[in-house]
Amino acid sequence: MSNKKVTYLEAISQAIREEMLRDEAVFLLGEDVGTYGGAFKVSAGLLEEFGTERVIDTPMAEAAIIGSAIGSALMGLRPIAEMQFIDFITCGFDQIINMASKMYWRVGMPVPIVVRGPSGGGTKGGPFHSSSPESWFFHTPGIKVVVPSTAYDAKGLLKAAIRDNNPVLYLEHKLLYRQPELREELPADDYIVPIGKAIVRREGEDMTILTYGAMVHQCLRAAQVLEQHDDLEVEVLDLRSLSPLDRDAIMESVKRTNKVLIVHEDTLTGGIGAELSAMLAEELFEYLDGPITRVAAPDVPFPYAPLLEEAYLPNAEKILSAARELAAY
C-alpha cells in the first residue's frame, strides 16, 4: 500500500479490509455491500476475499441490519453496519438510541458496533441523500461520533472505531470520497487515530475556527484568504471526534485566540455549534473578545436544485464574511 496516494474512499476500504484480516470477529453487513461492492464501491472486492459470511448482503431493512449488528456484538463480534446513505439511519434509529447506546450503562454489556455511511451534501443528492445526522447522536449518551476530514484520518479513525468496545457512528463525507486533492500517501504500518482527539489543521493567533468533516476544507480556504488579504492568522481546529469532544484542545485554542467561529454543514439550531457555544460561554466567558459566531446551514431541509444547494451549504465565502465581521468586532 505504500508509495501510492490513496483517496479518502480507498482509505476507508483499506481500514475495513485490514481490520477484517487482523481480527476474524470483524465483519461487514449492509445493503449491496457484497456482490455490488457498495453503492459507492467502498467494499469492492471484500466479498471475493472474505466470503458471504463476513460480507453480508442484507435485505433492505435498517433495523434488521443494525439490530443484527448489535446482537452479534453482544456475542463478542465486531460488526460494521453500513447505511447505504446515512439518511437511512432513521429507519434504525431505535436500535441505536434505545438498544445499543444504553446497553453498557444499563446492563454492563459492551456493544462494539460501527455504524457507518456516506453523509453530507454538495452532491445534488436532495433532501434524502445529503443529510448530516450528527446532532441526533451527539445528544445521545453512550455512542461515540467521529467525522474524518482527510484520508489519513478516515483510515485511522475507522480502525479505532472498529477496535472500540462501544457503538461508534462513523460519518464519512461522500463529497470527499474521490477528491483528488485529498489523496495522500498513508503509512505502510498499522496505525489508528484515537477517538476523542482534535487536530490543529492550521495554526493562528487571531481567531479559532472550530469545524469538522468537509467544512474543514472550506475553512482552510477561508483562512488562507484571511491571511493573504486581511493579514489575519486564523487557527483551524478539526474536531474529528464529536463524542467524546476534545474539550482540552478546544479550550486551549480559544484561550489563546480569544475569538471563536464555529462552522458546520448541519443545520444551525440545536447543532454541534450550539453545544460548543454554550460550553465556551460557560467556561471561557472572560477570555472571549467577541461574540461566539456560528456559520451553519439554515433551519430547513436539504434542497435539490444546484442554486438552492449553494444557498443552503456553508462555503468559504460565507465563512470569510462571518470571520471578517468577528475579526472587526
Added chain:
Amino acid sequence: MGLERATLLQIYRSMRLTRALEDRIRTLFLQGRIVGGVYTAQGHEATTVGAAMTLHDGDCIVPQHRDLGMHLVRGVNPRAIMCQWLARGNSPTLGRDGQLHIGDMHHGIVPMISILGESLPIACGVALTMKMRKRSTVVLASCGDGATSTGPFHEALNFASVQKLPLVFLIENNAYAYSTPNSRQYAIPDLSLRASAYGMPGESVDGNDVLAVYGTVEQAVEHARSGQGPALVECKTFRVRGHSEADKADYVPEELRRAWLTKDPLQRFENYLQQEGILTSALQEDISHYVKAVVDDAVHYAETSPAPEGATVAQYVYAPDGPLAIIGEPGALDPRYVNAHDSRTGQPFNTMPPTNNVYEAEEATGRR
C-alpha cells in the same frame, strides 16, 4: 413425547415459582415498595416455562417483559430479579433499569428494552453469530401480539429466513396489547400465518397447555437446530390481569376473563400431574415450601441490599478498552475479557451467590 418424571416436576416447580414470585411482586407494589410500573404474566406460565424448557446449554433466549418463567428456567437467581424490582444498587442493572430488563449472554439471555419488537433483530444477530461459528445452538425469541405489528418484527422474520438462521420466534398472544384487542391489532385468524409470508413453518398452539407448548416449540427448535432456518410458534393465551398493575383492564369483558381463568395453566398442569400420580400431596407440600422459601429469601435479600448511590449515575457510560471474548467459546469467562463479567462490578452478569438453604431445598425436591 414422554417427558421424564423429573422434567415434568421441574416444569411444575418453575411454573409455581413464576406465579409465586409475581404474586409477591404484586403485593410489594400494592404496599408501595416498588416505585415503578409492575408488569406480570399470570396465565403465561405454560408458555414461558414450556418453551424455555426445550432449550439446551448454549442456546439463547430473547425474552420480553412477561417472560419471568423463561428467566427462571434459564437459571436466573430470584434474588437478582427481586433486586431489579426494588431498584437495589446491587441489582443486575445497578438500579439503572427495572423489571425484567436483565440478561447474561454467558447464560444465553439477551436483555430486553421496553420498546417491544426491537429485540427480534437482536435475536437475528445472536443467531447469525451461532451460524457463523458453525454451532448447533438456537435462539428462542419471544414477543407479544402487539409487537407483531411493528416493523422490526417483520424485518427480523424476513432477515432470519433469508439468512436461514437458527431462530425460533415465539408469539405469546395474550389477546390484548394494553387495551387493544386482537381484532384491532391484526386481520388474520392466527398469527402463525405470518410465517408463510416469510417462508418458514408456523404453528399455533394452546398456550395454556404446557405439554402442548413444549411439544410444539420443541419441534420448532429442532427445525431451527437442524440448519433449516427459522420457525414460528404462536401460543394462544390470555392476560388475565391488566397490562400493568395500574391497569384495571375494565375493557376486558368479564365473562371472557372468567372463561380464561378456568383454563389456568398452572391448575391444568397440576390436575394432570395428580391424575398421573406424579404429584402426591406430600410432594406438592414440599414444593410449596420450596417456592415460599425461595421467594422469601429473594425478598429478604433485596430488602436488605443497599440502594444505589446517587453519585454513581454518571459512571459507566462507555465500556472500557480491552479484548472481547466470543461468547460461548472456551475461555470466554477469562477475566481478561471485557465481556467475561460485568466490567462495572467484576461480577457475573445477573447471577448472585445462591443461599445454601434454598438450593439445598431445590436439590432435595429434585431428588424425589
